[in-house]
Amino acid sequence: MQAGAAPGHAPASQVVIDVENLTKRYGDKVVVDNLSMQVRRGEIYGFLGPNGSGKTTSIRMMCGLLTPDGGEGHTLGYDVVTEAPAIRRRVGYMTQRFGLYEDLSIRENLDFIGRMYRMDRRHERVDAALERLNLSGRQQQLAGSLSGGWKQRLALAACMLHEPEVLLLDEPTAGVDPTARRDFWNEIHTLAAHGITVLVSTHYMDEAERCHRLGYIAYGHLLANGTPRELVEGAQFVTRTLSGPGIAALTHEIEARAGVTMVTRLAEGLRICGSSQDALDAALAPWRGLPQFVCGRTPPSLEEVFIHLSKQATDNFANA
Incomplete structure (x- = not known):
């Protein structure tokens, strides 16, 4: 779907998050501007964008932690403005920073959360969360001694303790090694397969492709x-x-050619983007016929699509 296109509408029974023209301002700056989108039951919806783009603010409005200044929205059928407490009871929100007690063990952290929220079946819920995230064997380990990947597992277990229907994950794997990220995403897909809806923000293109x-x-x-x-x-x-x-030495010359919008250096050569096929082929004509160079066609990558979109956007804090 192209930029500016209206989001497709799913049947109401399948829609878990539905916001229209959601807006948030801080002073005279619009941080989220008329956001309209839907997230369907049981799907993993990836939320991408540069730092400061409004992802975290949008997520907080959707889960009832932040009141929008305009627009309307519903999460699990509850109004994000007037029924925020009901939303918070039924969603799990995982923030960017690890927010549990590092001097408590894994089990003690989860048990403390259960006590704080006066959850019924507390011991059963803690046992289930430990088992679901493969934390049972480490349950006595102090949270502060865990690696980044295991801390993320613990944070996810804490989010799942009250058995939410929706998970809102704000850059959950930032700073986590590739193996831990892969394991974390395998768990997200398992949760989605069991009907849990996941909205996740990320900067990683390999994670975006898994949504x-x-x-x-x-x-x-x-x-x-x-x-x-x-x-x-x-x-x-x-x-x-x-x-x-010697192709790398031509990078700046190619970037300056009419019809070229972006050049990316790779180990094996250059990837060159342009707004039209004819203009791009004309730009590369001086090198396409030379025997030492090989010119090929390739589809755009997801990363190139997002960079292309970012270049078309206006920074709302540019003059701040």
Whole structure:
């Protein structure tokens, strides 16, 4: 789906998060500007965008932690403005920073949360959370001694303790090693397969490709919405590869050519993007016919799609 296109509407029974023209301001700056999107039951919806784009603010409005200044929305059928406490009881929100007690063990942290919220079946819930996240064997280990990956597992277990229907995960794997990220995402897919809806913000392109659908937000505006394949196939630009000896030295010259919008250096050569096929081929004409260079066609990558969208957006804090 292209930037600026209206998000597709699913049947009401399948929609878990539904917001329309959601807006948040801080002073005279609009942080989230008329955000409209839907998240469907049991899907993993990836929320992407540069730092300061409004992802965290949007998530907090959807889970009832922040009151919007305009627009309307519902999460699990509850109004995000008038029924925020009901939303908070039925969603799990995982923040960017680890917020549990490092001088308590894994089990003690979970038991403390259960006590604080006066959960029924507390011991049963803690045991289930430990088992679900494969934490049972480490349950007596102090949280402060855990690696980043295990801390994220503990934080997710804490989010799941009250058996939420929706998980809102704000950059949950930032700073976590690739193996731990893979294991974490395998668990997210397991939860989604059991009907839990997941809205997750991330900067990693490999994680974006593991989402069922994606929304790309930049400077408060939702610029694109769709499956990873839809976003790549709907990209309004073309990409070429150029490889050969000494190709890196040509980077700046190629970047300056009319019809070229972006050049990326790779170990094997250059990836070159342009707004139209004819203009890009004309820009590369001086090198395409030379025997030492190989020019090929390739579809845009998801990362290139997002960079292309970001370049079209206006920074709402540029003059702050």
